Amino acid sequence: MPKRLPESFAATRDALHRVAEELVAPARKPHNEIALRATPGGFGTPEFEFDGARTQVRVEGTELVLARDGDESRIELTSIAAGAALLGPQLLPDGLPDDDSPLGLDRPAADGLADFYAFAAEALGDVKSGLPADDDPSDTTLWPEHFDIAFEAGPEADGMRANYGASPGDGDHAEPYVYVVPWSAPTDGDLWNSTAFNGAELSYGELLTAVDPVGAAVEFMRARHEALSGAA
Numbered sequence: 001m002p003k004r005l006p007e008s009f010a011a012t013r014d015a016l017h018r019v020a021e022e023l024v025a026p027a028r029k030p031h032n033e034i035a036l037r038a039t040p041g042g043f044g045t046p047e048f049e050f051d052g053a054r055t056q057v058r059v060e061g062t063e064l065v066l067a068r069d070g071d072e073s074r075i076e077l078t079s080i081a082a083g084a085a086l087l088g089p090q091l092l093p094d095g096l097p098d099d100d101s102p103l104g105l106d107r108p109a110a111d112g113l114a115d116f117y118a119f120a121a122e123a124l125g126d127v128k129s130g131l132p133a134d135d136d137p138s139d140t141t142l143w144p145e146h147f148d149i150a151f152e153a154g155p156e157a158d159g160m161r162a163n164y165g166a167s168p169g170d171g172d173h174a175e176p177y178v179y180v181v182p183w184s185a186p187t188d189g190d191l192w193n194s195t196a197f198n199g200a201e202l203s204y205g206e207l208l209t210a211v212d213p214v215g216a217a218v219e220f221m222r223a224r225h226e227a228l229s230g231a232a
Contacts, residue, residue: 001115001119001213001214002115002116002119002176002204002207002208002213003112003115003208004208005109005112005175005204006106006108006109006112008106008108008109009106009109009112009113009169009175010169010174011104011106011109012104012105012106012109012110012113013109013113013147013168013169015103015104015105016042016043016059016077016105016110016113016147017144017147018080018103019059019064019077019080019083019103020036020043020059020142020144020147021144021145022080022084022097023057023064023080023083023084023087023092023097024036024043024044024045024057024058024059024064024144025045025144026091026092026094027045027057027087027091027092028045028048028057029091029092029093029094033048034143034144035139035141035142035143036141036142036143036144037121037140037141037142037149038117038118038120038121038142038149039056039058039059039060040060040114040118041058041059041060041061041111041114042058042059042060042061042110042113042114042117043058043059043114043117043142044056044057044058044059044065045057045058050068050090050091051090053068053069054067054068054069054070055067055068055091057087057091059077059110060074060114061107061110061111061114062076062077062105062106062107062110063075063076063077064077064082064083064086064087066086066087066091073086074086077103077105078102078103079099079100079101079102079103080097080099080100080101080103081096081097081098081099081100082100084096084097084098113168116166116168116176117142117149117166117168119166119213119214119217120149120165120166120178120217121140121149122214123166123178123214123217123218123221124140124149124150124151124164124165124166124221125140126214126218127164127218127221127222127225128140128151128153128164130222131153131225134155135153135154135155135160136153136154136155137151137152137153138151138152138153139151146167146170147167147168147170148165148166148167148168149165149166150163150164150165150166151163151164151165152164152183153225154225154228156183156184159182159183159184159185159228160182160185160228160229161182161183161184162180162181162182162183162185162199162224162225162228163179163180163181163183163199164179164180164221164225165178165179165181166178166179166217167179172196173196173201175203175204175205176204176207177201177202177203177204178201178202178207178217178220178221179194179197179199179200179201179202180199180200180220180221180224180225181197181198181199182198182199182224182228185228187199187200189227191223191224191227192224200220200224202216202217202220
């Protein structure tokens with residue numbers, strides 16, 4: 001569940017965003033795929049087959065973990081270069097990053113990020129489970145470019161398709177938030193309150209004060225889904 005975040009959260013989030021973009025997602029390069037997901041203690045790849053072994057690369061707290069057929073190797077993420085050395089040139093065929101500047105990760109902040117992704121995955125799963133079949137929801141994916149976790153759903157031809165997701169924060173938001181971004185439907189009215197993009201957002205502060213944060217996030221997204229359905 002969401003909890004108050006340490007002052008180090010934004011710096012640690014931004015450093016782990018680099019890890020996602022420069023190490024974890026590129027490990028799927030041999031499969032021409034970058035999609036990630038929430039994993040216990042953080043984020044990582046789904047399991048994939050590589051060189052005859054079931055493989056997963058993930059971040060757990062402040063460690064980078066390489067799992068192959070159930071055997072794990074892990075290293076403290078002191079720098080991008082340290083993480084690259086664990087993965088090696090086979091998983092990073094475009095070359096090993098050599099930036100050895102300190103990442104400066106803070107464990108409580110990394111744990112806060114992991115908790116947020118776990119919370120978001122649960123809320124998104126609850127929303128998706130209640131959607132009609134013709135909404136054709138996509139997989140829930142943690143995208144390394146924006147570091148958010150989201151799925152898309154709704155009939156596009158009817159103007160109802162939208163992204164439903166949660167972000168750990170960005171240049172316009174110091175803290176995490178939940179969002180709904182319609183692809184084409186108008187976003188006028190009280191439900192569509194975001195000033196940073198055309199859509200709606202539920203702030204981290206609102207989640208912290210909710211008796212049931214998951215329920216609050218689910219209700220927020222379902223209300224926007226119903227509004228889009230009513231406008232079709």
